[in-house]
Amino acid sequence: MSENQQYSFFESVLRSFDKAARFTSWDPGILEQIKACNSVYRMKFPVKIGDSVEVIEAYRVQHSHHKTPCKGGIRFSMEVNQDEVMALAALMTYKCAIVNVPFGGGKGGIKIDPKRYTPYELEKITRRYTAELIKKNFIGPGTDVPAPDYGTGAREMAWILDTYVAMHPGEVDAAACVTGKPVSQGGVRGRTEATGLGVFYGIREICNMPDVMEKLGLSVGMKDKTVVVQGLGNVGYHSAKFFREGGAKVIAIAEWEGAIFNADGLNEEEVFQHRKTTGTILNFPGSTNLAINTDALELECDILIPAALENVINNVNAPKVKAKIIGEAANGPLTPEADEILSAKGTLVVPDMYLNAGGVTVSYFEWLKNLSHVRYGRMEKRFTENMNKHILGQIEDLTGKQVSESERKFIEHGADEVDLVHSGLEETMITATREIMDIWKSNPEIPDMRTAAYISAINKVATSYAELGIFP
Structure with missing residues (x-):
């Protein structure tokens, strides 16, 4: 380990937390609860890749339930480990709180190099991971809502959504089980x-x-x-x-x-x-x-x-x-x-x-x-545009002056x-x-x-x- 990384990522988050906690007057027990990861789910599941079976290691961490659902991305990377996912989940809790977004922090990761797999294989891995999350109630519009991160994007989020919908037929809010989806899928x-x-x-x-x-x-x-x-x-x-x-x-x-x-x-x-x-x-x-x-x-x-x-x-x-x-x-x-x-x-x-x-x-x-x-x-949108056109027309009539075409577009825009x-x-x-x-x-x-x-x-x-x- 280099001299710059004498402690884990999660420990460095805790260090920053402790540094700030002394400027607050909260009970030490409350501070301990905020620091702790509420739920850590480490899983291994088999996926058929080519002619062989690979055992995939994956994680989902729910850091805080002070607000639900939990929220956080899913990364596909060989660097994924429990410490990293816990640290990133904790940062998500603090991030959401700072910007007044009403979620608890969460994070997920699958320990793979996505470049090594075909899209079909990646789809199999993503769908199996989603099924594992569903089994343990680690995904859902009011429970835990994943999003893209390193190595993932709108495509993977669409696979997660489709798997969730297939296993929850008739759930009217199912599209809210994941964000970062293609616009056509509710993004x-x-x-x-x-x-x-x-x-x-x-x-x-x-x-x-x-x-x-x-x-x-x-x-x-x-x-x-x-x-x-x-x-x-x-x-x-x-x-x-x-x-x-x-x-x-x-x-x-x-x-x-x-x-x-x-x-x-x-x-x-x-x-x-x-x-x-x-x-x-x-x-x-x-x-x-x-x-x-x-x-x-x-x-x-x-x-x-x-x-x-x-x-x-x-x-x-x-x-x-x-x-x-x-x-x-x-x-x-x-x-x-x-x-x-x-x-x-x-x-x-x-x-x-x-x-x-x-x-x-x-x-x-x-x-x-x-x-x-x-x-x-x-x-x-149309109501605003119609109202803006009307106001602009009245002002032009009263003043006898016309605004430029570019300004007109800007003012009238809904x-x-x-x-x-x-x-x-x-x-x-x-x-x-x-x-x-x-x-x-x-x-x-x-x-x-x-x-x-x-x-x-x-x-x-x-x-x-x-x-x-x-x-x-």
């Missing part, structure tokens, strides 16, 4: 870009706080802020896109094969297409290649967005990180040692547990859509599903950011934003337990 528009957009909304809100910007020596607002993004997967790509569209300059993008730099800014879609054509982001026209991909983490910039792997910033490279703000788009990109080093340097680390909550927030909207059986915007999903996500991220910053400012002894975020989560979960009457 919600706006889910794909949700995490990256949430990262942007969270960082933008911080950049709009004059006192925070003054402390960091930065101007207020997003305009012309320099951004470095590590990872060009779904989260990295969409983070880069929204930062660029929001007026910032993405000066570097890093992937596993290397990193590229351009002081005038990069367009993530052009880089993505270049990589699709050539198999690498390197040698992108107009950019400079960096020798090692991790060099991008040490570039001079205002905002650094690690959106790929865990533990990429550690006690070795943290002293060389020059970014004023680090937005944790990935899960756990900083080790606890890196946290201490950066905090001492005055770097603002915006923690993953709330910053990448866009995915679960929009999953919540999908769950609500499935329970209500109606698409967002369907009831009011909200569609994706507009409402983005609006709900923006409201969620702004509210959560302000709540965390208020907690941090309320006590000068709170060392960093991560601790403030944990305090927010602990207070909300503990309040739920207390109000349920579980603790006198």
Whole structure:
């Protein structure tokens, strides 16, 4: 084990929890209950792969039942183990609490390398896993609602849904047993870009706080802020896109094969297409290649967005990180040692547990859509458009002036599903950011934003337990 990983992932979550718990006045017993994983289901099941039978190892953890259903993704990876799934389930509890999404934390994983299997074999594994979850009542619209994670996507969620429906004929809310589904199967528009957009909304809100910007020596607002993004997967790509569209300059993008730099800014879609054509982001026209991909983490910039792997910033490279703000788009990109080093340097680390909550927030909207059986915007879109047209017509008649065609389209537009999903996500991220910053400012002894975020989560979960009457 390297010196940066002397303890397990779950232990590092507990360390962060304990650090924050001392700033609360809850009974130690309540704190112990919040920390504990309520249910851990470890299973092994056989699946016929080709001519042989493989025994598959899989997990589902329900961390907290202070609110139900439990919510959390399912990952397909050879790295899956009980400790990791428990840690991620715990983080889901705190994440949902911080952004006021009424779920308990859950997480699932199947220990396979999805690249080794055909789609048909993956379908067999996914359906068998779902059947195992159903047997033990570890899935259901009001019990436990999975979602995509590493190695899974809308396709796997559709298989889970179909298996659940087949085993629960006539259950009217069955579509709400899983989120991240294809739109045609009850999924919600706006889910794909949700995490990256949430990262942007969270960082933008911080950049709009004059006192925070003054402390960091930065101007207020997003305009012309320099951004470095590590990872060009779904989260990295969409983070880069929204930062660029929001007026910032993405000066570097890093992937596993290397990193590229351009002081005038990069367009993530052009880089993505270049990589699709050539198999690498390197040698992108107009950019400079960096020798090692991790060099991008040490570039001079205002905002650094690690959106790929865990533990990429550690006690070795943290002293060389020059970014004023680090937005944790990935899960756990900083080790606890890196946290201490950066905090001492005055770097603002915006923690993953709330910053990448866009995915679960929009999953919540999908769950609500499935329970209500109606698409967002369907009831009011035309009414709003007709009303806006009427108001605009009246104003034009009274003033004798006409608005431009582009302005007319904008004013008359009635909200569609994706507009409402983005609006709900923006409201969620702004509210959560302000709540965390208020907690941090309320006590000068709170060392960093991560601790403030944990305090927010602990207070909300503990309040739920207390109000349920579980603790006198």
